[in-house]
Amino acid sequence: MTDNFAHRATDWDKPSKIEMTDIFVAALLREINLEKQWKAFEIGAGTGLVGLQLLPKLNTVVFEDTSEAMLSVLKQKLTGAEAVEIVHGEVFEYTKQDVDLVFSCMAFHHISDIDNTLKHLYNITNAGAKIVVGDIRTEDGSFHHFEPIPHKGFDTEELAAKFTQAGFKVLSTDTYNTLKRERVPGVVGVYEQFMLIATK
Numbered sequence: 749m750t751d752n753f754a755h756r757a758t759d760w761d762k763p764s765k766i767e768m769t770d771i772f773v774a775a776l777l778r779e780i781n782l783e784k785q786w787k788a789f790e791i792g793a794g795t796g797l798v799g800l801q802l803l804p805k806l807n808t809v810v811f812e813d814t815s816e817a818m819l820s821v822l823k824q825k826l827t828g829a830e831a832v833e834i835v836h837g838e839v840f841e842y843t844k845q846d847v848d849l850v851f852s853c854m855a856f857h858h859i860s861d862i863d864n865t866l867k868h869l870y871n872i873t874n875a876g877a878k879i880v881v882g883d884i885r886t887e888d889g890s891f892h893h894f895e896p897i898p899h900k901g902f903d904t905e906e907l908a909a910k911f912t913q914a915g916f917k918v919l920s921t922d923t924y925n926t927l928k929r930e931r932v933p934g935v936v937g938v939y940e941q942f943m944l945i946a947t948k
């Protein structure tokens with residue numbers, strides 16, 4: 749499995765990423781009343797900037813990511829006493845059917861097969877489970893410096909239709925943040941981040 753984040757992992761936790769994930773966490777907490785008995789599954793958990801903030805409010809967090817390097821930074825933050833599971837690989841590696849909450853911040857655009865990912869999420873979640881996905885709306889490719897990635901953001905109507913097709917009920921797809929980034933010299937790009945909330 750190619751680790752596209754290997755060269756970025758050790759300096760991932762910089763102020764811009766911490767701010768971005770803090771904003772996601774705040775938006776999630778405004779929308780979802782977390783329950784202490786819940787088991788959560790984080791897709792593209794990276795170095796744990798989101799999941800480690802939510803862990804104290806949950807029973808267990810499963811941190812899933814395809815990047816061994818990002819997960820290695822996460823592991824360095826753990827004492828061994830936390831109720832966590834770490835899954836290195838695609839979501840399909842996790843096959844238990846016990847998840848109450850799925851969350852993901854800025855990882856969905858890196859996932860090639862969204863349809864099968866959503867089908868799999870349906871299989872691993874409990875009835876009534878909540879799904880919270882934060883990502884960027886459709887952009888011109890500049891956000892990733894025109895590098896090839898699976899999705900240049902998402903049209904939330906299309907993404908919501910895929911969730912519905914997989915069996916979920918989509919509750920909202922509101923914008924929760926706007927990023928301004930100078931990806932092209934002299935041009936400040938504006939990238940809207942949406943939060944898709946769905947339930948099973």
Ligand SMILES: C[S@@+](CC[C@H](N)C(=O)[O-])C[C@H]1O[C@@H](n2cnc3c(N)ncnc32)[C@H](O)[C@@H]1O
Pocket residue numbers: 753765769791792793794795796797798812813814815818837838839852853854855858859860
């Ligand atoms: C932009 S980073 C976001 C990391 C973290 N969620 C955060 O906000 O700090 C995207 C993450 O998704 C992971 N990723 C890429 N493709 C993936 C896939 N198919 N399944 C799961 N994770 C993936 C990357 O390794 C990386 O850690």
